[in-house]
Amino acid sequence: xxxxxxxxxxxxxxxxxxxVASLADRFAKLIGTSGDVLLIQAEAVVALEAVAASLGRPxxxxxxxxxxxxxVWFGRWLRRAGASVVEIRAxxxxxxxxxxxxxxxxxxxxxxxxxxVHAESASGIRNPLEAILRLAxxxxxxxVVDAVASLGGxxxxxxxxxxxxxxxxxxxxxxxxxxxSAVAVSQxxxxxxxxxxxxxxxxxxxxxxxxxxxxxxRGALPGTPSPLELWALDAALDRVEAEGIEAIxxxxxxxxxxxxxxxxxxxxxxxxxxxxxxxxVTAFAPPADIDAASLLESLREADPEFSLGVGAGADRLIxxxxxxxxxxxxxxxxxxxxxxxxxxx
Ligand SMILES: *Cc1c(COP(=O)(O)O)cnc(C)c1O
Numbered sequence: 001x002x003x004x005x006x007x008x009x010x011x012x013x014x015x016x017x018x019x020v021a022s023l024a025d026r027f028a029k030l031i032g033t034s035g036d037v038l039l040i041q042a043e044a045v046v047a048l049e050a051v052a053a054s055l056g057r058p059x060x061x062x063x064x065x066x067x068x069x070x071x072v073w074f075g076r077w078l079r080r081a082g083a084s085v086v087e088i089r090a091x092x093x094x095x096x097x098x099x100x101x102x103x104x105x106x107x108x109x110x111x112x113x114x115x116x117v118h119a120e121s122a123s124g125i126r127n128p129l130e131a132i133l134r135l136a137x138x139x140x141x142x143x144v145v146d147a148v149a150s151l152g153g154x155x156x157x158x159x160x161x162x163x164x165x166x167x168x169x170x171x172x173x174x175x176x177x178x179x180x181s182a183v184a185v186s187q188x189x190x191x192x193x194x195x196x197x198x199x200x201x202x203x204x205x206x207x208x209x210x211x212x213x214x215x216x217x218r219g220a221l222p223g224t225p226s227p228l229e230l231w232a233l234d235a236a237l238d239r240v241e242a243e244g245i246e247a248i249x250x251x252x253x254x255x256x257x258x259x260x261x262x263x264x265x266x267x268x269x270x271x272x273x274x275x276x277x278x279x280x281v282t283a284f285a286p287p288a289d290i291d292a293a294s295l296l297e298s299l300r301e302a303d304p305e306f307s308l309g310v311g312a313g314a315d316r317l318i319x320x321x322x323x324x325x326x327x328x329x330x331x332x333x334x335x336x337x338x339x340x341x342x343x344x345x
Pocket of ligand 1: 043044045046070117119120121122146148149169171172178
């Protein structure tokens with residue numbers, strides 16, 4: 001089936017040092033920031049851990065919104081760094097409400113940090129990001145946004161929305177490699193990160209990235225550069241720019257709408273309503289009279305990308321993946337047809 005030959009990956013030329021900074025600039029454009037963007041040679045979860053390790057410290061109180069396991073992990077990393085963490089847990093696999101966030105901010109006027117995921121691939125929900133960022137801004141709280149899944153799936157503009165730290169990766173809606181991540185850092189956030197007691201000589205240190213890369217003229221990345229990943233990121237960004245980020249977001253929105261309509265035509269209901277759905281995946285609860293495990297099994301025979309949601313409450317939902325190259329009407333149509341024939345059996 002596949003004609004992929006891994007041997008073509010051997011002996012790549014080095015990625016030109018003078019082009020590394022432009023990768024960050026191109027990411028900055030997609031994120032919508034005129035601030036600094038760091039490139040981390042690791043998948044996005046490591047970048048998220050680095051943000052928590054670099055912003056958390058004793059004396060910092062953080063409001064951490066949990067709508068999937070990513071939020072659970074972020075809270076753990078903040079605590080490990082010494083921060084005190086106030087958790088806001090939305091109803092299982094549901095978005096948080098801006099009202100709950102406002103209440104937590106009011107109850108903890110000493111909070112200096114707020115973290116959340118924008119759109120979840122785990123459950124197919126989307127949090128009311130702009131309203132939450134506005135609330136944080138009004139109180140001068142530094143914000144961290146996990147936009148790994150949402151960038152390319154939803155309109156995003158960090159500076160305009162007031163997001164201070166944004167973590168992004170090319171491997172979801174941007175359909176790129178998973179081994180280089182981007183972290184946007186606002187001036188306000190640098191003031192909290194660049195401290196004398198900040199972690200250093202650590203793979204999780206953003207201060208190291210600042211000293212060794214930003215302040216050093218943005219040449220080669222710290223450590224041994226991975227030409228394979230940098231070339232792949234370069235090619236992925238070429239493809240993103242050729243299509244245009246608005247068109248990519250539009251393609252994901254259409255795929256999500258087609259998935260919702262298709263489920264409805266089968267008498268099923270998408271888990272998230274149109275106002276709070278992520279455009280990356282569409283989840284549905286299997287009908288009560290059907291064995292979910294065997295339904296999933298027959299769906300996976302048609303398309304191995306069918307999966308259960310991840311995290312409390314989402315783990316009984318079946319997900320249709322329409323992220324990246326799969327944000328395509330034909331892929332969605334095939335998934336709906338697979339569900340129709342599995343339900344008939
Ligand atoms: C995929 C994803 C990540 C990153 O996970 P990886 O293991 O690096 O792919 C982080 N946050 C969210 C919300 C994600 O969907």
